[in-house]
Amino acid sequence: MAATDPGGGQPTALLRARQLAKAYGRVTALAGVDLDLAEGEVLGLLGHNGAGKSTLVKVLAGDVRPDSGELEIRGRQRDRYDPPTSLREGIVTVYQDGSLCPSLSVLENVELYTRNAPGLRKVTGRRLAERFETVLSSVFPGHGIDLRAGTGSLGPGQAQVVEVARAVLALRGHGSVLVLDEATAALGPERASDLFGWIRGQRGSGSLGVIVISHRLGEITGQTDRTAVLRNGETIFTGRSAELNRDQLVELMGGSARPSRGRRTGAAAAAGGKDDVVSVRGVRCGPATEGASLALRGGELAGLGGLVNQGQRELLDAIFLAGTRRRRGVEVHGTVAYVSGDRAARGVFPGWSVGDNMAATVASTLSRWGFLQRRRIQEFVADWMTRLDIRAADPGAGIGSLSGGNQQKVLIGRAIGSGASLLLLDDPTRGVDATTKAVIADLLLDFVAKGGSCLWYSSEPEELLVCDRVYVLLQGKVSATLEGAAITEQAVIGSSFAA
Amino acid sequence: MGEPDRPAHLLDEAAGGQAVGARPGRADGLRPRLPLRRLATAQPTPAALALAAILAIVAIVTPAARTYGGTTLLLASFIPLTLASIAQMFIIAIGDIDLGIGQFLGLINGIAVVLLPAHPALGILALIGGVAGYLVMGLVVHLRKAPAIVVTLGASFVWLGCALLLLPAPGGTAPGYLVRAMNLTPPIVPYPIIFFVVLGIVAVLLLRRWRGGKIIRGIGGSPSGVRRAGISVGWGVLAAYLLAGCFAVLAGLAISGVATSGDANIGTDYTLNTIAAVVLGGGQLAGGKVSGAGTVLGALVVGLIGAVLAFLHIDAAYDFAAEGLVLLIVVSLRLLGSRRAVLG
Numbered sequence: 068m069a070a071t072d073p074g075g076g077q078p079t080a081l082l083r084a085r086q087l088a089k090a091y092g093r094v095t096a097l098a099g100v101d102l103d104l105a106e107g108e109v110l111g112l113l114g115h116n117g118a119g120k121s122t123l124v125k126v127l128a129g130d131v132r133p134d135s136g137e138l139e140i141r142g143r144q145r146d147r148y149d150p151p152t153s154l155r156e157g158i159v160t161v162y163q164d165g166s167l168c169p170s171l172s173v174l175e176n177v178e179l180y181t182r183n184a185p186g187l188r189k190v191t192g193r194r195l196a197e198r199f200e201t202v203l204s205s206v207f208p209g210h211g212i213d214l215r216a217g218t219g220s221l222g223p224g225q226a227q228v229v230e231v232a233r234a235v236l237a238l239r240g241h242g243s244v245l246v247l248d249e250a251t252a253a254l255g256p257e258r259a260s261d262l263f264g265w266i267r268g269q270r271g272s273g274s275l276g277v278i279v280i281s282h283r284l285g286e287i288t289g290q291t292d293r294t295a296v297l298r299n300g301e302t303i304f305t306g307r308s309a310e311l312n313r314d315q316l317v318e319l320m321g322g323s324a325r326p327s328r329g330r331r332t333g334a335a336a337a338a339g340g341k342d343d344v345v346s347v348r349g350v351r352c353g354p355a356t357e358g359a360s361l362a363l364r365g366g367e368l369a370g371l372g373g374l375v376n377q378g379q380r381e382l383l384d385a386i387f388l389a390g391t392r393r394r395r396g397v398e399v400h401g402t403v404a405y406v407s408g409d410r411a412a413r414g415v416f417p418g419w420s421v422g423d424n425m426a427a428t429v430a431s432t433l434s435r436w437g438f439l440q441r442r443r444i445q446e447f448v449a450d451w452m453t454r455l456d457i458r459a460a461d462p463g464a465g466i467g468s469l470s471g472g473n474q475q476k477v478l479i480g481r482a483i484g485s486g487a488s489l490l491l492l493d494d495p496t497r498g499v500d501a502t503t504k505a506v507i508a509d510l511l512l513d514f515v516a517k518g519g520s521c522l523w524y525s526s527e528p529e530e531l532l533v534c535d536r537v538y539v540l541l542q543g544k545v546s547a548t549l550e551g552a553a554i555t556e557q558a559v560i561g562s563s564f565a566a
Numbered sequence: 567m568g569e570p571d572r573p574a575h576l577l578d579e580a581a582g583g584q585a586v587g588a589r590p591g592r593a594d595g596l597r598p599r600l601p602l603r604r605l606a607t608a609q610p611t612p613a614a615l616a617l618a619a620i621l622a623i624v625a626i627v628t629p630a631a632r633t634y635g636g637t638t639l640l641l642a643s644f645i646p647l648t649l650a651s652i653a654q655m656f657i658i659a660i661g662d663i664d665l666g667i668g669q670f671l672g673l674i675n676g677i678a679v680v681l682l683p684a685h686p687a688l689g690i691l692a693l694i695g696g697v698a699g700y701l702v703m704g705l706v707v708h709l710r711k712a713p714a715i716v717v718t719l720g721a722s723f724v725w726l727g728c729a730l731l732l733l734p735a736p737g738g739t740a741p742g743y744l745v746r747a748m749n750l751t752p753p754i755v756p757y758p759i760i761f762f763v764v765l766g767i768v769a770v771l772l773l774r775r776w777r778g779g780k781i782i783r784g785i786g787g788s789p790s791g792v793r794r795a796g797i798s799v800g801w802g803v804l805a806a807y808l809l810a811g812c813f814a815v816l817a818g819l820a821i822s823g824v825a826t827s828g829d830a831n832i833g834t835d836y837t838l839n840t841i842a843a844v845v846l847g848g849g850q851l852a853g854g855k856v857s858g859a860g861t862v863l864g865a866l867v868v869g870l871i872g873a874v875l876a877f878l879h880i881d882a883a884y885d886f887a888a889e890g891l892v893l894l895i896v897v898s899l900r901l902l903g904s905r906r907a908v909l910g
Contacts, residue, residue, distance in 0.1 A: 150793070165788075166790070167791055168854070170783050170784065171780060171784050179781065179784055180795040182777070182796075
């Protein structure tokens with residue numbers, strides 16, 4: 068069934084969003100998103116990291132209020148809009164990370180959810196169980212789930228099955244919207260195809276609209292009617308899915324084919340060291356059972372790419388832990404230092420001063436008889452603050468007084484200053500201004516030029532162009548290894564998505 | 567507005583009877599589990615077994631306890647502990663902990679002994695104020711994101727201070743109706759036993775049948791899951807603290823009826839005992855998983871340990887050690903059991 072243009076009269080527009088904008092402080096999440104969803108239509112939503120997909124979903128679900136822009140549901144403007152209202156309006160969202168309460172049984176989770184759903188308010192107990200079982204079996208035949216079981220005992224695929232089924236149960240009779248935010252990944256291929264089969268079956272009645280966000284380009288091109296591509300918080304393209312191919316989509320998402328600047332000559336890189344500083348073989352960091360494998364030599368700057376939450380952090384954590392204790396599949400030679408981009412939770416010590424944060428790794432080497440040598444620490448801190456160009460700040464000030472970018476510089480300085488030979492970085496440039504990003508890149512280049520090795524995860528493909536080699540992770544395995552001139556934004560983005 | 571029709575396509579061939587491809591079972595998907603297995607893995611089971619063991623010891627060692635009068639005497643003193651444990655249970659269910667309940671009991675005791683006999687209206691107002699106090703704690707914990715440990719511990723000093731204002735020294739007499747309420751003598755079955763059964767049923771109904779109970783347990787396990795279902799977490803937190811406050815007030819009144827007089831420090835041992843009772847009964851301090859029946863049984867186990875030691879002529883100083891030991895054993899067994907379930 069072909070999708071017709073919305074606004075052409077028939078069929079009715081379920082959703083109409085114009086110029087939605089949302090900023091969190093200095094970070095712009097949405098810069099002007101337009102969206103149309105017609106009755107009976109399946110719309111695919113695509114975008115790389117930071118494109119604005121998650122924020123858009125939250126706006127539609129009522130979790131987040133846009134700063135400006137219009138949102139119309141079935142032709143009526145919505146102002147006071149919160150999650151219970153969106154559910155009552157028939158907009159049902161399934162997320163990729165668990166929304167179930169582990170302390171409740173499957174049926175109890177369904178009961179909680181359906182209370183706000185139109186028409187299900189009074190349905191409880193045995194009647195609700197019957198209805199839910201009906202929906203479960205019609206969307207996912209042969210599911211084998213015991214409704215009285217505790218949610219904590221469900222396998223990961225089963226939990227997602229429950230979430231999708233309860234969302235389907237909550238759909239209104241007419242004019243509902245089902246939003247699947249990366250919901251198909253956790254379902255597994257069999258169940259995902261069950262779900263799409265059911266969606267195809269709904270087209271006959273023509274009243275359900277579906278929005279699909281997925282990292283599987285095949286799902287987008289094959290299972291949707293139209294596709295919208297987001298980039299930098301804007302809708303930059305909408306078109307019929309049947310007419311789109313993979314390369315077009317990748318290019319639209321921001322992949323330029325410009326090759327890297329060719330950081331170093333082959334000879335210089337080889338002179339860095341012949342032995343592997345770190346070797347990883349088949350380490351599981353996601354759903355893929357074969358795990359990820361990579362290797363790094365001295366003097367190499369390797370990048371990790373891919374969509375967020377594909378196992379990059381788990382891989383970095385595994386390598387870091389292998390530095391201090393034995394771990395199967397990971398061999399690390401030399402000392403390891405970790406720089407986290409999640410500064411508040413995994414990086415800075417919030418109660419300490421800038422100087423104390425900076426010197427945290429070397430304090431013990433700069434001490435005598437267990438007592439800190441204040442003067443030596445001060446010299447160390449002063450030296451690094453100059454190198455990192457944080458001159459303006461007072462080392463005695465609390466670390467919270469520094470901007471995000473400067474805090475990140477402190478964390479990198481602390482890591483390099485510790486004398487480690489391997490640096491692991493988990494998206495350090497998140498939320499950091501452009502100038503500081505350049506400074507950070509220079510720091511890393513300088514580090515590897517002196518013989519150190521670096522494994523750097525960045526959610527922005529553009530930054531990885533300076534690397535010697537880039538491993539793109541997808542669902543916990545390496546989907547592509549790019550070397551030298553082959554490292555382009557387009558290649559990184561392209562291999563971030565499954566076929 | 568009437569219920570909109572369920573879309574016909576959702577009730578297609580699968581609705582006829584058996585779902586296509588599903589394992590044979592009831593149409594509502596509630597597969598019956600083997601009764602014995604359900605019993606073995608139920609939350610209250612360890613506490614029930616421990617209680618049975620303790621009662622057996624008591625019955626063997628002390629024939630006097632086997633009579634109607636003996637049982638009543640033995641068990642009546644635990645009524646306040648079971649009520650207070652249920653209060654603690656609601657706080658633990660939401661993922662918090664109440665470190666002030668012992669002192670709160672002293673305050674209610676003071677109100678019962680000083681205010682209720684002479685100024686009943688004022689006394690009742692004060693009791694309502696006590697429940698309101700719990701609501702205020704809930705508001706502070708939720709709105710200011712303050713840790714419950716700190717808030718309830720701080721409140722405990724407020725309760726104690728107010729109690730001492732009412733009762734600078736132990737004394738006074740509890741109202742006659744409270745004492746009589748704790749000493750009923752129904753035929754055949756001793757009053758405490760009836761009370762514990764009713765309390766257990768009420769607790770189970772509140773946790774499992776009442777929608778608010780599900781929300782409370784959901785919040786304890788995953789506040790974001792509850793929020794994603796479109797439910798306000800704040801109301802759930804307040805409901806938990808409100809229930810806890812009500813049961814805590816009832817516990818304070820009960821303790822007044824049992825002790826017949828007042829003492830600001832009457833509840834000092836109660837705080838840790840109620841926590842032990844909830845955990846023994848299958849509750850997890852992380853929140854979400856608590857058992858109504860288990861908590862009542864756990865409270866009885868905790869209370870009876872002291873009695874058992876007395877009957878066995880063991881020094882009362884070993885009370886706390888014995889209680890701790892039982893707690894360690896039960897929790898370890900439960901951890902082993904759940905780990906096997908995860909690995910197996």
